[in-house]
Amino acid sequence: MDYIEETGGAAPEIRAEREFMELCRAKLLRMRGEAEAMLDRGAAEGDAVVDKYFNHALREFRKKTVADLSGFDDAPLFFGRLDYAAGEVFDDRPETADPDGTGLAHTRTEDSDLLYVGRRGVRDADGEPVVIDWRASLSRAFYEASPLEPMGVRVRRRYGFDQAGLLSAFEDEPIEGAPVSPGASRLVTREIERPRQGPMRDIVATIQPEQMRLVRAPLDETVCIQGAPGTGKTAVGLHRLAYLLFAERERLRKEGGVAVIGPNSAFLAYIHNVLPALGEVEVVQLTIDDLTGPGLEVSRVDDARAARVKGGPAMAEVLRRHLWARIGEPDEEIEVRHQQRIWRVPVSEQAEELAAVLERGTTYGAGRELYAQRLANLVLRRMERASGTSTTLTQLSKNRGIGQALRRLWPVVDPGRLVFELLTDPVQLAGVAAGVLSAEDQRAIVVAPRPRSMRSMPWSTLDLALVDEVAGLLGRPVRLGHVVVDEAQDLSPMHLRAIARRLAGACTVLGDLAQATSPSAVRGWPEVLTRLNRPDGAIEVLDRGYRVPAEVLGFAARLLPHLAPDLTGPTSFRPGEDSLRVTGTGVRERTPAIVEACESALAGEGSVCVLSADADVPALHRELVAAALAHTVLGEEVPNPERLTLAPVSLAKGLEYDTVVVVEPARIVAAEPRGLQRLYVALTRAVSRLHVIHAEPLPEPLREAVPAAGVVVRSVS
Numbered sequence: 001m002d003y004i005e006e007t008g009g010a011a012p013e014i015r016a017e018r019e020f021m022e023l024c025r026a027k028l029l030r031m032r033g034e035a036e037a038m039l040d041r042g043a044a045e046g047d048a049v050v051d052k053y054f055n056h057a058l059r060e061f062r063k064k065t066v067a068d069l070s071g072f073d074d075a076p077l078f079f080g081r082l083d084y085a086a087g088e089v090f091d092d093r094p095e096t097a098d099p100d101g102t103g104l105a106h107t108r109t110e111d112s113d114l115l116y117v118g119r120r121g122v123r124d125a126d127g128e129p130v131v132i133d134w135r136a137s138l139s140r141a142f143y144e145a146s147p148l149e150p151m152g153v154r155v156r157r158r159y160g161f162d163q164a165g166l167l168s169a170f171e172d173e174p175i176e177g178a179p180v181s182p183g184a185s186r187l188v189t190r191e192i193e194r195p196r197q198g199p200m201r202d203i204v205a206t207i208q209p210e211q212m213r214l215v216r217a218p219l220d221e222t223v224c225i226q227g228a229p230g231t232g233k234t235a236v237g238l239h240r241l242a243y244l245l246f247a248e249r250e251r252l253r254k255e256g257g258v259a260v261i262g263p264n265s266a267f268l269a270y271i272h273n274v275l276p277a278l279g280e281v282e283v284v285q286l287t288i289d290d291l292t293g294p295g296l297e298v299s300r301v302d303d304a305r306a307a308r309v310k311g312g313p314a315m316a317e318v319l320r321r322h323l324w325a326r327i328g329e330p331d332e333e334i335e336v337r338h339q340q341r342i343w344r345v346p347v348s349e350q351a352e353e354l355a356a357v358l359e360r361g362t363t364y365g366a367g368r369e370l371y372a373q374r375l376a377n378l379v380l381r382r383m384e385r386a387s388g389t390s391t392t393l394t395q396l397s398k399n400r401g402i403g404q405a406l407r408r409l410w411p412v413v414d415p416g417r418l419v420f421e422l423l424t425d426p427v428q429l430a431g432v433a434a435g436v437l438s439a440e441d442q443r444a445i446v447v448a449p450r451p452r453s454m455r456s457m458p459w460s461t462l463d464l465a466l467v468d469e470v471a472g473l474l475g476r477p478v479r480l481g482h483v484v485v486d487e488a489q490d491l492s493p494m495h496l497r498a499i500a501r502r503l504a505g506a507c508t509v510l511g512d513l514a515q516a517t518s519p520s521a522v523r524g525w526p527e528v529l530t531r532l533n534r535p536d537g538a539i540e541v542l543d544r545g546y547r548v549p550a551e552v553l554g555f556a557a558r559l560l561p562h563l564a565p566d567l568t569g570p571t572s573f574r575p576g577e578d579s580l581r582v583t584g585t586g587v588r589e590r591t592p593a594i595v596e597a598c599e600s601a602l603a604g605e606g607s608v609c610v611l612s613a614d615a616d617v618p619a620l621h622r623e624l625v626a627a628a629l630a631h632t633v634l635g636e637e638v639p640n641p642e643r644l645t646l647a648p649v650s651l652a653k654g655l656e657y658d659t660v661v662v663v664e665p666a667r668i669v670a671a672e673p674r675g676l677q678r679l680y681v682a683l684t685r686a687v688s689r690l691h692v693i694h695a696e697p698l699p700e701p702l703r704e705a706v707p708a709a710g711v712v713v714r715s716v717s
């Protein structure tokens, strides 16, 4: 592969590419200017009254166009180029070398058609494309063309940029007629190894073929991606949404828009920039708790047994019974006073109507309305028979007498209160759980000591899923056109039901069974798909890791046979020599070793994280403060986080740091039933270096056999 880097003086070809980039920028600014002017002028809008909706849609479309073309004032406008034989892509060719400085000649030379690929499509004044959007079908070849399947491409060019975003290098990869394995691209490797700081960034310029295939899966296809740590599942899910919005924006909007569901707010903060950087600002990003229990705060973690029971599908039946047990039995006449007369509905007729409504199988809320109407109808018919009437069914169904009867027979319920009552009252629970939950299971889920009121209820994440289940029985929730569910290996059947209720179309499910730490989690992907009501979804595997160097991945993979024996160990894109260090210390030397590890990491570039069992975080915090190491404790919201983070391991899922210091693996394992899985998560967060520091013996699998090649095991005691 030819690689050219600007070394001062700028090589002529780099100069030419920079000039072309500036030309593209001028064209982009012109496109934006035109869209802004049309928006200001209200161009092509119809009559303000007659065409109100059309005008609104047109304005929204133009606002979106302006937003799409904004934010690129200094950013690189393309990151790649494909070289095809002349006439392969473009039909027409400019007659002169560069008519009116349009730059078209740059893309159509005598013997080549050059296709520039960027984050946005750019056109010239005649509508001719000069840069192709990465999501357009023409761009596919940039990601997928290979010597085995050249797709007409002769050479793929990738561009490198300096810190200021100035084009400073390119690399040409021959495709047609080239040897099958050209070796790793320097620019891709450089991009993957670039030190991380702050939130996740997009990967449009370097998406790999196995990832792109999933990004571009059709909208109607539910895809479930099992992938080892750092294989790019999250990145693929987010880029897939950007792609789907490009390809099917109108349909997705009509079907309710799109959302990303992640495990917690630290994770959302980490990914929140990726979609806006890709120009997608309309995607809702929320945690599973935001989805199921808006307004309720989680302050408790269920023990393993309670979690298994509450997360299990049997709870749906318990809640169904609990809700419908609110329906009363008619036992007194309804009196409706209307215009100085009293109309009565006998008990038997109320009961008949009630049975008829229950038979319909509506939601609780819709059933209530229907029952009110049917009671009103009984009265209305009596009135009509007697003397005719001027009142309507709707007016009558709001009559006080009918309202009182409804409150008795079909009361309004609050989902939170209903779940609160169920979980704090063993008698009520026993009444509706008989034959569904064993006595021990019932005991396991009763909250003790009993909270004094609903306001003092310590909700758990699974309680919120129960609240949502009840809400779903009351009425249908707002639906979404497409949902990306990340870290799905941890979701319980009840959580998956909550997502399924909202799915108008397909979804993208991301996760890694070896990282499943929740005792209530579904155990396999086929079951996840079934619970989502998408049993025909495709299960795909990603096994090439981009985050974790091979040495570290090999070390962590020693846990795999104990976690998910059916999963094959991942391979790593990067060897990462000298990336692993394991330090055994005496108890007193542990803190100095941690401090030294942090200081030495902070002396280099990038982010640093100390990961420990949750219970050890307060003590470590004090120790880092005493050592004057400025740091941010993950989970606390601060405007300007430090380069050093101290993180409880329970929040680390999905995150990554250049250097990770894992403290006392054995304590991480001992802290919870699926502690080994938690440790696997901790050991796979490092991009460049992992340093394990322990005074207690390492967990068995990590002690096994001889250390992997390159592992530095050092004892400081």
Ligand SMILES: Nc1ncnc2c1ncn2[C@@H]1O[C@H](COP(=O)(O)OP(=O)(O)OP(=O)(O)O)[C@@H](O)[C@H]1O
Pocket (backbone or CB within 6 Å): 191, 192, 200, 201, 202, 203, 206, 207, 208, 211, 227, 228, 229, 230, 231, 232, 233, 234, 235, 236, 512, 546, 547, 653, 654, 655, 656, 684
């Ligand atoms: N094609 C790529 N080009 C550049 N960077 C990539 C590519 N694929 C993945 N990465 C980077 O690798 C890292 C891991 O990606 P990501 O977080 O999406 O992995 P994951 O499979 O979701 O990991 P985990 O299982 O730990 O949550 C990220 O920094 C991401 O930007």
